[in-house]
Amino acid sequence: xxxxxxxxxxxxxxxxxxxxxxxxxxxxxxxxxxxxxxxxxxxxxxxxxxxxxxxxxxxxxxxxxxxxxxxxxxxxxxxxxxxxxxxxxxxxxxxxxxxxxxxxxxxxxxxxxxxxxxxxxxxxxxxxxxxxxxxxxxxxxxxxxxxxxxxxxxxxxxxxxxxxxxxxxxxxxxxxxxxxxxxxxxxxxxxxxxxxxxxxxxxxxxxxxxxxxxxxxxxxxxxxxxxxxxxxxxxxxxxxxxxxxxxxxx
Amino acid sequence: xxxxxxxxxxxxxxxxxxxxxxxxxxxxxxxxxxxxxxxxxxxxxxxxxxxxxxxxxxxxxxxxxxxxxxxxxxxxxxxxxxxxxxxxxxxxxxxxxxxxxxxxxxxxxxxxxxxxxxxxxxxxxxxxxxxxxxxxxxxxxxxxxxxxxxxxxxxxxxxxxxxxxxxxxxxxxxxxxxxxxxxxxxxxxxxxxxxxxxxxxxxxxxxxxxxxxxxxxxxxxxxxxxxxxxxxxxxxxxxxxxxxxxxxxxxxxxxxxxxxxxxxxx
Numbered sequence: 001x002x003x004x005x006x007x008x009x010x011x012x013x014x015x016x017x018x019x020x021x022x023x024x025x026x027x028x029x030x031x032x033x034x035x036x037x038x039x040x041x042x043x044x045x046x047x048x049x050x051x052x053x054x055x056x057x058x059x060x061x062x063x064x065x066x067x068x069x070x071x072x073x074x075x076x077x078x079x080x081x082x083x084x085x086x087x088x089x090x091x092x093x094x095x096x097x098x099x100x101x102x103x104x105x106x107x108x109x110x111x112x113x114x115x116x117x118x119x120x121x122x123x124x125x126x127x128x129x130x131x132x133x134x135x136x137x138x139x140x141x142x143x144x145x146x147x148x149x150x151x152x153x154x155x156x157x158x159x160x161x162x163x164x165x166x167x168x169x170x171x172x173x174x175x176x177x178x179x180x181x182x183x184x185x186x187x188x189x190x191x192x193x194x195x196x197x198x199x200x201x202x203x204x205x206x207x208x209x210x211x212x213x214x215x216x217x218x219x220x221x222x223x224x225x226x227x228x229x230x231x232x233x234x235x236x237x238x239x240x241x242x243x244x245x246x247x248x249x250x
Numbered sequence: 251x252x253x254x255x256x257x258x259x260x261x262x263x264x265x266x267x268x269x270x271x272x273x274x275x276x277x278x279x280x281x282x283x284x285x286x287x288x289x290x291x292x293x294x295x296x297x298x299x300x301x302x303x304x305x306x307x308x309x310x311x312x313x314x315x316x317x318x319x320x321x322x323x324x325x326x327x328x329x330x331x332x333x334x335x336x337x338x339x340x341x342x343x344x345x346x347x348x349x350x351x352x353x354x355x356x357x358x359x360x361x362x363x364x365x366x367x368x369x370x371x372x373x374x375x376x377x378x379x380x381x382x383x384x385x386x387x388x389x390x391x392x393x394x395x396x397x398x399x400x401x402x403x404x405x406x407x408x409x410x411x412x413x414x415x416x417x418x419x420x421x422x423x424x425x426x427x428x429x430x431x432x433x434x435x436x437x438x439x440x441x442x443x444x445x446x447x448x449x450x451x452x453x454x455x456x457x458x459x460x461x462x463x464x465x466x467x468x469x470x471x472x473x474x475x476x477x478x479x480x481x482x483x484x485x486x487x488x489x490x491x492x493x494x495x496x497x498x499x500x501x502x503x504x505x506x507x508x509x510x511x512x513x514x515x516x
Binding site: 133 | 419477
């Protein structure tokens with residue numbers, strides 16, 4: 001029954017319909033014989049219990065874009081840097097930052113994937129990017145800037161590799177970066193991982209995007225594709241893959 | 251009857267083929283206008299102030315649509331010179347609008363083009379508040395907060411003062427909280443800030459503003475101004491006031507009852 005045993009307990013992965021994982025204050029358990037299963041999840045003080053009726057199927061635990069809690073009220077993620085970055089015209093630089101992790105538990109079979117539960121250990125906070133009349137509500141997170149891949153608690157934060165390119169003719173200061181999470185491609189192995197780009201187009205305008213491939217990592221479940229699968233559409237593919245930061249970097 | 255015959259069929263003296271071409275032309279014009287508007291916004295950003303850019307992009311958008319619409323009229327056999335000779339477009343529009351149905355119809359079209367409200371928006375028209383359920387060509391339906399459906403003729407919607415609570419992504423609300431004169435207002439402000447910081451949808455930016463607003467008869471009145479996403483605004487508003495009251499009392503700061511000091515003569 002205890003599928004995830006061993007010295008290094010990992011949270012993310014694909015499991016059968018019987019599992020018992022306990023790590024870092026999070027416990028996920030699917031128990032019960034026959035067709036009726038009991039789902040139990042505890043994270044901090046929050047406890048969720050659900051019933052599952054299934055013959056086959058799998059449980060997938062995967063990082064998802066961090067905009068679903070406490071309810072889905074935004075499609076944007078803002079990461080504020082702890083220090084300002086100044087980029088010279090023409091310069092391309094790669095840095096690493098951290099993003100908050102929300103963990104999705106999915107039920108899956110050959111035909112369908114269904115979100116069963118989403119939770120997080122991170123503090124939830126939202127902010128506005130732009131002006132009150134036409135800005136974007138964003139999930140807010142603050143990150144330090146790293147030159148090398150930092151250590152993270154996989155249940156708390158993921159790592160984002162960010163390539164910054166200044167295509168504008170002037171020095172540009174960046175304090176924050178905003179992404180459209182509908183196009184967020186998350187990968188995982190020991191922790192959640194994203195590869196993203198920021199191209200500075202003007203003094204206060206840039207475009208952000210996510211890369212589709214990361215070598216040596218598993219692709220996380222695309223929550224929006226999972227939700228839209230029944231409708232036979234791919235939301236993420238219907239919309240542009242770039243987000244234009246038209247309201248500045250400060 | 252073949253498909254070709256359907257194209258040649260006439261509605262009000264205009265062939266279906268011409269009507270379809272006219273609709274296609276209008277769609278293309280709208281797409282072109284949107285592309286131009288987006289490019290103007292991105293091109294002029296950083297060069298002109300935001301309101302100026304907004305005015306230019308709006309002006310360009312509607313000029314393209316109006317010119318395109320007038321130019322497309324020839325597809326369905328309406329010539330501009332003919333219209334002008336007959337008294338001008340304005341005269342015709344005013345003439346039609348004098349009839350209620352046509353007025354509602356035109357108002358419906360303008361509502362769709364201008365989009366002051368959208369389906370699912372929380373709005374207030376005259377004294378009716380609720381969610382927009384439907385915008386039809388002649389009327390608009392609003393579901394009030396207590397579940398009653400109210401139907402407005404589009405002319406009424408178009409000419410009324412409309413408050414759209416969802417048109418901007420965030421919304422502000424305000425509490426007035428009174429504390430005793432003997433309480434430390436700075437401490438109360440710190441407690442309120444801490445409680446607000448714990449709520450996900452009390453936005454980080456624009457940041458909440460808390461200050462001593464008034465020295466009242468019975469209390470020192472604090473003003474607490476909070477921004478929240480428009481779609482969760484009401485739940486945040488109903489949730490936070492009690493949380494603030496509980497948090498303040500837990501720290502020994504009380505909301506006083508009305509009181510009056512009486513000096514007795516010896």
